[in-house]
Amino acid sequence: MPTVISKLLQDKLEERGIPLLQATRLGASVVLAWYAYKVVLPYARKCLQTKQPTLPRTLPSTTSFLNILEQQTVKKDKPDKKQQYGVNAQFLAQMKFLLRIMIPGLVSRESLFLLLHSATLVTRTFLSIMVASLEGQVASFIVQKDLRNFFILLAKWIALAIPATIVNSTIRFLENKLALSFQNRLTSHAYRMYFANQTYYRVGNLDLRLENADHCLTEDIAQFASSVAHLYSHVTKPLLDVIILTISLGGIARKLGGAVLPGPLVAGTVIGITVLILRAITPRFGKLAAVSAARKGYLRFIHSRIIANAEEIAFYGGHRVEEAHLRTSYESMVKQATKILRQKWWYVMAEQFLVKYVWSAAGMVIVSIPMLTGSDVETTGEAVGRRTQFLTTAKNLLVSGADAVERLMTSYKEVAELAGYTARVSDMFQVFSEVNAEKYERPGAMDNKASSKALQKLGLMLVNGAPMIEGRVLHSLDNRIILVDVPIVTPAADVVVPSVNLTLTPKMHLLITGPNGCGKSSLFRIISGLWPVYKGTLYRPPSTKLFYIPQRPYMSLGTLRDQVIYPDTHEDMLARGLSDRDLEGLLAIVHLKHIVSREGGWDARRDWKDVL
Template sequence: MAVLSKPLSTRLSSANIKSLVNDFTSLYLQNRTRISRAVYLTLFVALITRIRNAIAEQKAASLRRATSVHKPATGKGDGEATGRKKVELNREFFKNLLRLLRICIPGWKSKEFRLIIGHSVFLVLRTMISLYVAELDGRLVSALVRGKGREFLVGLVWWMGVAIPATFTNSMLSYHQCKLSLQYRTRLTNYIHSKYLSQMTFYTLSALDDRITNADQLITVDVAKFSNSLAELYSNLAKPVLDIIIYNYSLSRSVGGEGLFFMSLLVQVSATVMRALTPPFGKYVADEARLEGEFRASHSRLIDWSEEVALYAGHEAEKDTLDKGYFTLIKHVNRILRRRFYHGIMEDFVIKYFWGALGLLLCSVPVFFKVPGTSMKSMGDRTESFVTNRRMLLMSSDAFGRVMFSYKEITELAGYTSRVSTLLDVIDDIQAGHFEKKLVSSADTEENAAVLRGRGTVTEGEDIEFVDVPIVSPNGDVLVRALSFSVKPGDHLLIIGPNGCGKSSLFRILGGLWPVYGGKVRKPPFEDIFYIPQRPYLSRGTLRQQIIYPDSLLDMRTKNTTDADLLAILETLEIANLIDRPGGFDAEQPWEDVLSGGLQQRVAAARLFYHRPRYAILDECTSSVTLEVERVMYEEAKRLGITLMTVSHRRSLWKYHTRILQFDGQGGFYFGGLDAERRGALEDEKEEIELQLRAVPDIEQRIRELTSE
């Protein structure tokens, strides 16, 4: 009790306080390693938390902007906006990214993996060079302060010497990044091409499915952007993280982990205060955009109703409305300017001066305080330490900012990842036989829905036979419920009917482009059926390639076909003069522009005669040629043993066919033999009767006139 009753001034004398401080300092120095580790761990956790919070804030802001931009107004936009897929950094994104990474980097022995290793080595080397340059910068300034000219010149030589590996490293980083982007794109493009150009996917993707409307852009543009974004993100994220770790570690060794910790704490506190005092500029900008939209809408409304306003002489009323909208907007903009003025003062003071002062204080720690492990004996040493630490602090701050702002790059990568992954998913679905197509209203009936759910069988055989096969368009409209016919070799078939009755649909089923929804289809192998449309496809290449398409020159030689054989085909079609052009068979021109419609159809016929298939589907393929050329084409095809299946309304073609398949446009059809002469006579009689029927009203009118007289 005697000790407790001593006066406070006696217990807290200056000697006791000094002793207490010395004891505390001694205890701290004895446990400095443990305390430093705890400080480093705390700094690391705080850094991760800060980055996470910053990313979360940017993500929330992005979602708010996306919601305001994509929010549907009324009516038609609702469905479209609802169906739009959001891109988020969730499990699905990482799953899709991992899938694409496995395509881009197939294994650790791949060229891409070696490029990543090389890129990583140069990233580490660049950070080490930056660290050395910071130390060299400090030595140069120290030599200047101490007046050591020789030491300064030696340092300057080293400065120029380090420029060689530094510039080489920077160039190698850019080179590796570009090479990685190209390699990623090459891998992805080859993978997509192998799937896109197999199983007729390039056709079914656009004709039988609605999910992908711009496959060309996805393959050519989005794949390139994804590859570039992926290569950039690795550089822009890996190096700043490495810089933060190395620079902060070097700083902590120079100024002590304690100073770094307290500076980070003060920065965090000041940032929190500044954030709390920051006005809601996001809301202000949204309100400004809304007022701008209302002002613009007022002008648009005046333009739309200008005639009515002019007739009402309502220009004064409209002027008041426009002035009110404009001054409301200007008042709001002035309010924002005032808030930004005061916020700019606070922001500049905190960021440029307060945080700058904290940085100066941190860099001055080794100068004014003895930090274990450092020795500051002269002014030059203190200057060198100050300049080096300040440079490392600036580079660390820059790296921290790049890490925080990398969220935008990650979201861009997420968008490209989503689009490319969607393309691959849809291709996989299509190749598995799953299609999503907007159906017509008639397809909603129970009977039609049952047809669409069904699947028929397809077998190979010598002839062509359809047994109870429904003809269904891609939008779900059932054109014919059960089509049955057969074509044997030598049975030349003429197919006629109104537009939209199923003629072309029949050929697409026969070519394997459309699915078989029911019944049985027997047909020859794909290479035994050749198709010639009304507008032939002319590829990019030589004249020879137009004739032998889709064969290559090697395929042509394998078939023991020579240019003389091709010339004989051209002579049959009376177009041998095509080889008189410069280059002959090797001439390359934009053939779809150079050749007329009739010449293009003759080249397509030459292509047919070169391949000599067992069956040929001719879809209005003589619409641009003369009757004489038409005769040559059909007689030569029959001479070569090609069974013809023709879609045409030209009566001149009837005599080349022995069978007819006629659609009535109401879901019905007729299949049977074709007697060209008899059918021609019947058609003539029908036309004559129709002509007489059209004259009936005039005859009746004349009878009434005669009766009235």
């Protein structure tokens, strides 16, 4: 097809009287000028701007929450060690932390998968060398017109393709199993932290660092685990290929009596120069991937928000406003995806030019050196067959080696993208750990001057946007609830009541009334431990002695029995020596015993939020 097109262009140029050499030079000049404009000029600008401080860029949005989200994401452009995405010391420390979770020890399921995967990769490399050697011998017998040996080796080549196919399929299978195993370890660890010490509540109400925890727990962990497993295969096998193929090529060149060192020197020089060029022009794929994941998470949050508040939106007729929010979030995600595609487009173009064409030229030089400098100068059929065998074998080995080095080159881009996922997953675990230890951060709270003044009057200081916790929570020995100089402060650092002194004794009935926002519900959030005690002292009984009823009814997933015994499970109920008859007695007290027969028994499963 390229030959047909070039012939057609040549005929058209001849019809117009334009010399082919002149047209070729003009085309090459245009390509070089365009390449300099798209690659060299942006890199030069980047080098010149590194000495100047970069200002944070805000992205257009119609929602304030999206502004906050994107401003926090764009802050990654600043030279802040805590917020940089890239292949650096912080990335290595984060990977070390996550690897300890994914691979808990040498004797583990993940270690076994890694061992099997590595053995399969080594096997595949030696099979590639055997295939290349067989193809060289086949070419030699073709040149010598040895029909019998040609068909014998062809049969061997086909027979060798069977284990090669099995090994290739096994490599992909083990890579997917490894990714799934990593995801299971990370998810299990994340769930333990997420449900410890009410972190699932505090991470979304008391701390604002982690937007869309559900997206981090699902998509980000899955992407990270898949990226790590793929990168291991994508780096280990090419490294093995390069080492073993180089040794094999040296052995073949030595058999011909040719020079051995010039070939590796040429290859190393070309590869080194390519690495330096590509590293200089590589975009910041880690930051791009992190921003893309954040915008996908926010789009998912908008969808879940509309689903959760569909009735209220329908009553108000606010579908146009919600649609505008949704479209803005989606367009922001598409804009980031388009930016990534554009960055990859010109980078892959430059990479393909260097790897495909420059390396092919270097490969021709490497193959020709042993033959031109070798001692085998005979022109007999057997000698020509030997040289043909060497040429074919060396060509196949060089193609495999070039493919291996190319995969190593492209793996740097994948490592940069992995850095973005690593930062998001690692930040999630860090936030869970700090929230569990009651260390909160609320970016933006420092801007509220009225709240800051009110907190200063109470003697409280803002640390990272959240008030410093100075209060104490002690267990009450006589089951009384006592508040001594406890202020009611919201997670947004708003002071509702500067000081509360209250004593509640067992069997005491107390009704608290007042307008909205006076702190009625906030008081019980503090007593239950949902909100911290920023100052003063709170005495309360153990959690097993208290039971709180929330303002909104909650129906869990499960059977009718699960709704009555929640938060206990059926196993907990049986362990306490209780039966369904005891539950029926409780329902009879509140005149709800008929629900059991109406819904089909205790094991019935319904959408209980709508049924009850």
